[in-house]
Each structure stands twice: as C-alpha cells, then as structure tokens.
Amino acid sequence: MSVTGATAVRFRLRVGTVPYAVVLGVLSAAVLVSVVIATGIGPVRVPADEVTRVLVHHLIGGADTASTADLIVWRLRLPRVLLGALVGAGLALAGAVVQSVVRNPVADPYLLGLSSGASVGAVLVITTGVSMLGALTLPVAAFAGAAGAIAVVLLLARHRGRLLPLRLILVGVAVGHLLGGFTSFLLTRAETSSAQQQIIFWLLGALSGAHWGLLGVPAVVVTASCLLLVIRARRLNVLVLGDEAAAALGVDASRLRRELLLVTTLLVGTVVAVSGGIGFVGLIVAHLARMLVGADHRRMLPVTAALGALFLVWADVAARMLISPTELPIGILTAFLGVPFFLLVMHARGLAAEGAP
Amino acid sequence: MIRRVGTLAVCLALAGCGAAGEAPSADAVTAVTVKDCAGQDMTFTSVPQRVVVLDGYAAQSMVRLGLGDRVVGVGFTKPFSVEKGPIQAELQRLPVLAADSVPPTEIVAAQRPDLVLTAFADFGGAPGSPKEADLATMDAQGLAACTPTATSPTEAAKPLTDLSPTYDFLRRIGQVFRIGNRAEQLISELRAREQAVVAKAVAGPRPRVxxxxxxxxxxxxxxxxxxxxxxxxxxxxxxxxxxxxxxxxMHSQVSPEMVAERDPQVILVITDYSFAKAKGQALVDQVRANPLLAGTTAVRTGRVLSASQYVAAFPSPLNVDALEQIAGDLRVDGP
Known part of the structure; x- marks a missing residue:
C-alpha cells in the first residue's frame, strides 16, 4: 500500500467505525447550514430574521428587490459564500487526485505548476492591459496559463512514453518556480498600486469578486469533475498501488494519469480563474477526508468535496471578519491553517514509514 | 512638514467661485460621457446624488470642487492629516466608512451609492474593496484617477512629468457633476501654480534626485x-x-551600486507609506544616518528632503502644495 494509504488507515482506525452514510450526510448538512450562517455574517450587520426573509423570498422565486438587505445578502454575500464552497470543493478534489496520481501525500495541485501557470496568464493580462474577451479575459487567461503549464510539465515528465510520479513532481516544482519567478518579475514592473493589488490577488487569492454571473462555469465544472472522478474512483484505487500492480490489474497507469491530470487542470484552471491562488486547501482537505473515511476513493472523494467546501466557506468568513473592515487575503488564512497541517502530515508520514513492514 | 504655500489663495478663489458658480442639479437630463482609465466611454445620464469616495485623495478633490455634500461615505482618511487649510473642517465632517483602508464592498454597497470615486487607478484597492464588477452589482458607476500604465511587459509606461492625472481627474468629476466651469477654474488655479514653479526651475541647474x-x-x-x-x-x-x-x-527596486554610481545630489524621502520602517521625520532621520547612503553627495551635503505620500504619491489637488514645497527646498543652497 502507498504511504498515503498507510497513513490514512492508521488515522481511520483511531477515528472508529462511524457508518459512511452518516459521515456524508452530516457533512452535506453541515455545508448547507454553513452556507446559510456564513451568508448572515459580514462587516455590515444584517439581522438574522432579515437574512432569512431575503433568502426565503428568493428561494420561492421572488425577484430582486430594492432593499439594502437584498443587495447585501442576495447579490453580494450569497454568491461569495457559494463561490467559496465551489472553489473549496474543487481545490480539495484536485488535491486528492494529484496526491494519488503522483503517489505523494504532501502533493497538491500547486505542486505541478498549475497555479503558477494560472497566475502568469492572469498577471500578463493585468500588466499589458489586453482585453480581447472583455470580462472573460482574465479567467480565460488564467485557465490558458494553467493548461499551458501542465502541458509543459506533462511533456517534460515523460520518460520513454511513461509518466513517472517522481519525475512529475520534480518537473512540476521546477516549472512552478520558473513561472512564479516570472510573476514576481511582472510584479516589480507594475506601474500602479492597483496592478500590484491585483497581482496580490493572483498570488494569495480572494473570493471578494464573486457575483452570480461568475458562479455558472465553476458550478458545472466542479460538479461534472466530481462525478467523473467518483466514476473513476475504483481505477484511482488501483493507481495508488503502483504502476506494476496497476498493469497486473489491467489498468494503463500512464494513460489514467494523463486523463486525471486533465480533469485536475480543468478544475484548478476554473477555480483559480475566479478566486486567484488559494493555497493549501488541496493539500490538507484530502488528508482530513482519509482520516474520516479511509483511503478508498469511492468513499473519500465525495467527503473531500464536502470538507473542502466547508473549509473554504469558514476560512472566507474569517478573512472577512478577523480585521474588519479590512479583509485579509484568504490565502493567508488557508496558509495559517495549512502549514501546521502540512508539518503534521509529514510527521505522521515519517512515523508510518518507520512503522511499515 | 509640508509648506502650505498658496493654499489660502486657492481656497479663497474656490470660495468665491463656489458662491457664484454652478450648482450641481439633480434634474439635469443631458447625458455626459467621460473616458475611464482604459479609454472606454462611460455615460452618466443623471447627476450623481450619493457618492462613496474610497480614499482621502479623491475626497480632497470632491471637497475642493464644492461637492462635499454629495459624499455619503469616505474611506482611507489618512491623507486628511496633512490638510491644514480651511477645508480641513469640511473633510472632517465627511462620514467615515473605514479610516485606515479602502472600505470593503459590502460597506460601500450599504450606502447605496450611485457613484464610487477613487484616486487609485482601476479601483485597485486591497482584496475585498469594490472593483468594477462589484459596482455593477450595486448599480453604481465608478470614476478613478488614471496614471500612465505600460502597454506591454517589455515597454515601460510613459514618464509622468506634470500633474495632468490630477487635472484630468478633476475635469472628469466636473463633467459628471455638470460643474465643468468650476472644475476648469480650480484646474487653472492649480496649473498656474505648477507653471510658476516650472518657469523658475527651467532657469536653474537640475539636481539629480x-x-x-x-x-x-x-x-x-x-x-x-x-x-x-x-x-x-x-x-x-x-x-x-x-x-x-x-x-x-511604481515601487521599483534598484541596486545600491547604481545608487552609488548615479550619486544623487538630493534625496527626496516620500514618508508615511504603510510599508515604511518609520513614519514622518523619523524616516528622514534614518535615511540621513544610513551608512549605505553616507557616500552620496546628498547625504554628505545634508540635502535630504521629504514630502508625505499623502501629498506626493497619488493624484490630489495637494500635489501642487507638494510641488511648491519640493521646488522651494531644491532651490535652497542648490547646486
């Protein structure tokens, strides 16, 4: 069994045997309740009954009203909370898949240069002022950057027609650093404070630009990817056993890896395009899911998506409220939570490796 | 720290034109079109009634144009601290939404503004502050001061050698509020002061700063x-x-070797940036005592000047005060 699996099983035994349906049910309910509560929290105080009234009004098909509560709760806050849930779920899923694809428990989508690529695409647009596709220019550029980066990584990581996990990580880290350096270079040449602020957005991420029009594409992509990954979950389980074991069980590991990385690119490109570079969600959430329900991807992936949504919804509430009325870039909060967890996982991994036969 | 040479004259002129000039009217129906920083047309079909000003720089422009009563909220009010003239009281009366930062989108939206103003090009506040898409959501239009930007990653932006961004911003505010004449009058006052400084400067040697x-x-x-x-x-x-x-x-990083090679004759410290290690005179004293700069002609001859970022970094009518002060300081014992 892979190191990831060994660590997860250890934790799972500790957590006990709560039925899977209960875990998933509780988490799904928690996401729904969190979305409602988070919509009630913000720098402008809107009484709970007013929040409920606005939400109920719209959920039974009411149109936008002229009230300030409607503007704040329905048009500004709820899209932001929902975007947080989608981005959280998307990044967490992408993280879970990348960890399995490269068989490394401390991998995340950013390790393969995806976010650095997206940032370069976006920052190039900001610094050059190019606006070919209007409001879509930035998201499209971010996605193109992520896709370009992963294409280069896949090309360079090929060895005699095979995609080797360690090579993928090394090439991903190298390309990520190169692109990160390029972003920093563009930052030093930014002429205005606004360009610099936008670049901070692409480096640290934020959900503050959310509006209803922004939700459609991420909603479709995250939902479709989640379904696709759950369908592929059994083969993912085989992939973590190693290439030889996979081949023995009739799975072409290199091909499956390529396919999964394409899905990951779509996920990461889409969410980075709307939320900037939010780090560490992809790293930590998959581990939490493995602790709760084990390393079987059929059980773990839906839980990962729900936990990712929960994590980012609350991280964003903290980003909005901790130093209100100023907002913290959400990437700072996810890093504050993520870095200690990163260290914990490394520690646990070390123990598991030592304890392994 | 900042000399207020000429502030009184401008304020008196403004008071005079304010009394005799146009009053912005709510029922004006002629549509007005102005350019945004990207050169796109923006049409204003009515005179804005509820204005949120995201920063103290833009608030200076609004109050000097006699539009303080339209302001329903202002953010980042630190630039008010350098205003010592008669409009200080009016600035202090503006409702503050966030004193130390640009207010977040929700707080701006709660004011139900029809116009949001900022001196930061392209609404470039910190994450969470309103951007153009947010303004559309809250049914408000936005107007920002524009500074030159690069057109490609390999080409630098056009150098800025005069205060045209400040005048351009005042002019566009004047058009939007249908007080074009008042804005032009303020601009000519400010420009006359700028040109007086430039005329004196042309004659003398140009110190390296x-x-x-x-x-x-x-x-x-x-x-x-x-x-x-x-x-x-x-x-x-x-x-x-x-x-x-x-x-x-905007904030470039250069090699200390280049500083030595180019040997500045004068150092101009822009104080009060949030990222600076010290504020005000303390920062100037640190620069004077900095061994890295000890070899420069500027430090050896004691020519370290200062101006606050609140007058010298973003488009605002106070840029002209900063200009007069810097020009005066440059001439004293000049090379």
Whole structure:
C-alpha cells in the first residue's frame, strides 16, 4: 500500500467505525447550514430574521428587490459564500487526485505548476492591459496559463512514453518556480498600486469578486469533475498501488494519469480563474477526508468535496471578519491553517514509514 | 512638514467661485460621457446624488470642487492629516466608512451609492474593496484617477512629468457633476501654480534626485519610484531629475551600486507609506544616518528632503502644495 494509504488507515482506525452514510450526510448538512450562517455574517450587520426573509423570498422565486438587505445578502454575500464552497470543493478534489496520481501525500495541485501557470496568464493580462474577451479575459487567461503549464510539465515528465510520479513532481516544482519567478518579475514592473493589488490577488487569492454571473462555469465544472472522478474512483484505487500492480490489474497507469491530470487542470484552471491562488486547501482537505473515511476513493472523494467546501466557506468568513473592515487575503488564512497541517502530515508520514513492514 | 504655500489663495478663489458658480442639479437630463482609465466611454445620464469616495485623495478633490455634500461615505482618511487649510473642517465632517483602508464592498454597497470615486487607478484597492464588477452589482458607476500604465511587459509606461492625472481627474468629476466651469477654474488655479514653479526651475541647474519611499537596508535592493509616478512628476516639475527615471514600476527596486554610481545630489524621502520602517521625520532621520547612503553627495551635503505620500504619491489637488514645497527646498543652497 502507498504511504498515503498507510497513513490514512492508521488515522481511520483511531477515528472508529462511524457508518459512511452518516459521515456524508452530516457533512452535506453541515455545508448547507454553513452556507446559510456564513451568508448572515459580514462587516455590515444584517439581522438574522432579515437574512432569512431575503433568502426565503428568493428561494420561492421572488425577484430582486430594492432593499439594502437584498443587495447585501442576495447579490453580494450569497454568491461569495457559494463561490467559496465551489472553489473549496474543487481545490480539495484536485488535491486528492494529484496526491494519488503522483503517489505523494504532501502533493497538491500547486505542486505541478498549475497555479503558477494560472497566475502568469492572469498577471500578463493585468500588466499589458489586453482585453480581447472583455470580462472573460482574465479567467480565460488564467485557465490558458494553467493548461499551458501542465502541458509543459506533462511533456517534460515523460520518460520513454511513461509518466513517472517522481519525475512529475520534480518537473512540476521546477516549472512552478520558473513561472512564479516570472510573476514576481511582472510584479516589480507594475506601474500602479492597483496592478500590484491585483497581482496580490493572483498570488494569495480572494473570493471578494464573486457575483452570480461568475458562479455558472465553476458550478458545472466542479460538479461534472466530481462525478467523473467518483466514476473513476475504483481505477484511482488501483493507481495508488503502483504502476506494476496497476498493469497486473489491467489498468494503463500512464494513460489514467494523463486523463486525471486533465480533469485536475480543468478544475484548478476554473477555480483559480475566479478566486486567484488559494493555497493549501488541496493539500490538507484530502488528508482530513482519509482520516474520516479511509483511503478508498469511492468513499473519500465525495467527503473531500464536502470538507473542502466547508473549509473554504469558514476560512472566507474569517478573512472577512478577523480585521474588519479590512479583509485579509484568504490565502493567508488557508496558509495559517495549512502549514501546521502540512508539518503534521509529514510527521505522521515519517512515523508510518518507520512503522511499515 | 509640508509648506502650505498658496493654499489660502486657492481656497479663497474656490470660495468665491463656489458662491457664484454652478450648482450641481439633480434634474439635469443631458447625458455626459467621460473616458475611464482604459479609454472606454462611460455615460452618466443623471447627476450623481450619493457618492462613496474610497480614499482621502479623491475626497480632497470632491471637497475642493464644492461637492462635499454629495459624499455619503469616505474611506482611507489618512491623507486628511496633512490638510491644514480651511477645508480641513469640511473633510472632517465627511462620514467615515473605514479610516485606515479602502472600505470593503459590502460597506460601500450599504450606502447605496450611485457613484464610487477613487484616486487609485482601476479601483485597485486591497482584496475585498469594490472593483468594477462589484459596482455593477450595486448599480453604481465608478470614476478613478488614471496614471500612465505600460502597454506591454517589455515597454515601460510613459514618464509622468506634470500633474495632468490630477487635472484630468478633476475635469472628469466636473463633467459628471455638470460643474465643468468650476472644475476648469480650480484646474487653472492649480496649473498656474505648477507653471510658476516650472518657469523658475527651467532657469536653474537640475539636481539629480533619488526618490526613497523607505529606508534602504544593507543587502537588499533600494526602493525607489519609477517614471510613471506622481513623485517623478513632482521632482521633474520642481527642477530636478529622477536618477532612476529609466526604471519601471511604481515601487521599483534598484541596486545600491547604481545608487552609488548615479550619486544623487538630493534625496527626496516620500514618508508615511504603510510599508515604511518609520513614519514622518523619523524616516528622514534614518535615511540621513544610513551608512549605505553616507557616500552620496546628498547625504554628505545634508540635502535630504521629504514630502508625505499623502501629498506626493497619488493624484490630489495637494500635489501642487507638494510641488511648491519640493521646488522651494531644491532651490535652497542648490547646486
């Protein structure tokens, strides 16, 4: 069994045997309740009954009203909370898949240069002022950057027609650093404070630009990817056993890896395009899911998506409220939570490796 | 720290024109079209009634145009601290939404503004502050002061050698509020003062000036202001030459070796940036005592000047006060 699996099983035994349906049910309910509560929290105080009234009004098909509560709760806050849930779920899923694809428990989508690529695409647009596709220019550029980066990584990581996990990580880290350096270079040449602020957005991420029009594409992509990954979950389980074991069980590991990385690119490109570079969600959430329900991807992936949504919804509430009325870039909060967890996982991994036969 | 040469004259002129000039009217129906920073047309079909001003720089412009009563909220009010003239009281009366930062989108939206103003180009506040998409959501239009930007990653932005961003912003506010004449009058007052400074500067030698937004640290690049900045415009118009007018970026990083090679005759410290290691005079004293700069002609001859970022970094009518002060300081014992 892979190191990831060994660590997860250890934790799972500790957590006990709560039925899977209960875990998933509780988490799904928690996401729904969190979305409602988070919509009630913000720098402008809107009484709970007013929040409920606005939400109920719209959920039974009411149109936008002229009230300030409607503007704040329905048009500004709820899209932001929902975007947080989608981005959280998307990044967490992408993280879970990348960890399995490269068989490394401390991998995340950013390790393969995806976010650095997206940032370069976006920052190039900001610094050059190019606006070919209007409001879509930035998201499209971010996605193109992520896709370009992963294409280069896949090309360079090929060895005699095979995609080797360690090579993928090394090439991903190298390309990520190169692109990160390029972003920093563009930052030093930014002429205005606004360009610099936008670049901070692409480096640290934020959900503050959310509006209803922004939700459609991420909603479709995250939902479709989640379904696709759950369908592929059994083969993912085989992939973590190693290439030889996979081949023995009739799975072409290199091909499956390529396919999964394409899905990951779509996920990461889409969410980075709307939320900037939010780090560490992809790293930590998959581990939490493995602790709760084990390393079987059929059980773990839906839980990962729900936990990712929960994590980012609350991280964003903290980003909005901790130093209100100023907002913290959400990437700072996810890093504050993520870095200690990163260290914990490394520690646990070390123990598991030592304890392994 | 800032000399208020001429402030009184402008305020008196404004008071006079305010009494006799146009009053912005709610029922004006003629549509007005102005350009945004990207050169796109923006049409205003009515005179804005509820204005949120995201920063103290833009608030200075609004109050000097006699539009303080339209302001329903203002953010980042730190620039008010340098205003010592008669409009200080009016600035203090503006409802504050967030004193230390640009207010977040929700707080701006709660004011139900029909116009949001900022002196930061392209609404570039910190994450969470309103951007153009947010303004559309809250049914407000936005107007920002514009400074030159690069057209490609390899080409630097056009250098800024005069205060045209400030005048351009005032002019567009005047058009939007249908008080074009009042705006033009304020602009000509300010421009006359700028030109008086430039006329005197042309005659004399042009000292080499290093602009420092912070005290440099050994082993790290020296921070300075690039050519497309208000600071560069002030130094140039005051009769100096920015020794790093060939760099790119608002906050550029240059090598300490280059500082030694270009040997500035004057150092202009732009104080009060949030990222600086000290504030006000304390920062100037640090720069004077900095061993990295001890070899420069500027430090050896004691020519370290200062101006606050609140007058010298973003488009505001107070840029002209900064210009007069810097020009005066440059001439004292000049080369």
């Amino acid at each position: 290093l602009i420092l937004p912070d005290n440099p640290v050994a082993g790290q690049p020296v921070p300075t202001s690039g050519p497309a900045t208000i600071a560069n415009a002030l130094v140039t118009a005051a009769g100096g030459t920015n020794v790093f007018a060939d760099t790119a970026g």
